[in-house]
Amino acid sequence: MSLSPRHAVLIPSYNSGSLLAETVKEALGAWPDVIVVxxxxxxxxxxxxxxxCAEHAGLAMLRxxxxxxxxxxxxxxxxxxRAHGFSHVLTMDADGQHPASAIHPFxxxxxxxxxAMVLGRPVFGKDAPFIRVWGREISNMLVGxxxxxxxxxxxxxxxxxxLAPLIATMEASRFMRGFDFDPEVVARLCWHGVPAENIPTSVRYPSANEGGISHFHYGRxxxxxxxxxLRLLFAWMRGGNRERR
Known part of the structure; x- marks a missing residue:
């Protein structure tokens, strides 16, 4: 690992509406290098x-x-x-859920x-949908x-x-491309010996009036x-957690 890590904020976005621009502006206010996909x-x-992009030299947008x-x-x-010399990325959602004020501490x-990975552990407010707060507990238990x-x-x-272990882990699998990305990649990175630090972080859920959008389909x-x-548990039982050895 480089003695001088270089970080960028990475914001993936799909039809995020007006909240995307707000999120990008807040991120730029906290950190100079931001990548929007x-x-x-x-x-x-x-x-x-x-x-x-014309106003901020450190802002890049990929389509x-x-x-x-x-x-x-x-x-x-x-x-x-990686191609532009960064060693780490901090991922944040485009819909205003994540606090830009936490970028610098992370x-x-x-x-x-x-x-190490530095992972946010959400601290939910009163605006958090009940089903989303409790529905994630099963995934958390299994990944635990x-x-x-x-x-x-x-x-x-x-x-x-x-970046190095993140890219290597993703390129070694055809999975982790959709909503399965967040839980599966941390499990596999742990198996490859990447330490994890968990930091409590506030989260908010913008209302529809504020432009809040969710692309999560509960059934699918x-x-x-x-x-x-099931795939992770099968790999774990076969010794997947020893991949790092």
Whole structure:
């Protein structure tokens, strides 16, 4: 690992509406290097961001021609970041859920421990939907089993990843391209010996009046998560947690 880690904020976005520009502006206010990956959006949400690129030298925007999923967008951004000399990315959602005020503390912790993942552990407010708070507990319990308790919340997307193991882990698998990305990648990174530090982090859920948008489909995406955990548990029982050896 480089003695001088270089971090970028990575924001994958699919039809995030007006909240994308707000999120990007807040991120730029906290950190100078920001990468936005437009994952096949067709709502025009990237237009303001394109204008911001002319005003901020550290802002880059990538466009994927079709919607490939969150994991695929993160991988595209990670490859771009590595090619441009970055060693780490901090991922944050485009919909205003994650606090830009936490960017600097997370990056600082990563700079002190560059080989580790720095993972947000959400602190929910009163605006958090009940089904989303409690529905994630099953995934957290299973990933806790699969990682020996190293990961305290497997679905919260506000995280710092070291790029080298992140890219290697994703390129070694055809999975982790959609909503299965967040939980599966942390499990597999743990299996490959990447330490994890969990930091409590506030989270908010913008209302529809505020432009809040969710692309999570409870039936389809919960089925994908179930299949992902079956895949991980099978690998874990076969000794997948010894991949690092």
């Amino acid at each position: 437009i994952d096949g959006s067709d709502d025009g949400s990237d237009r303001v961001v394109a204008g911001l 994927l021609p079709t919607n490939r999923g969150k994991g695929a967008a993160v991988l595209a951004g990670a490859l771009w970041a 990056v600082s912790r990563s700079q002190a421990w560059p080989d 089993i699969e990682t020996g308790g190293m990961v305290r919340d497997c679905l919260f997307g506000f995280r710092v990843y070291p 995406d919960n089925l994908r998560l179930i299949l992902m955990h």
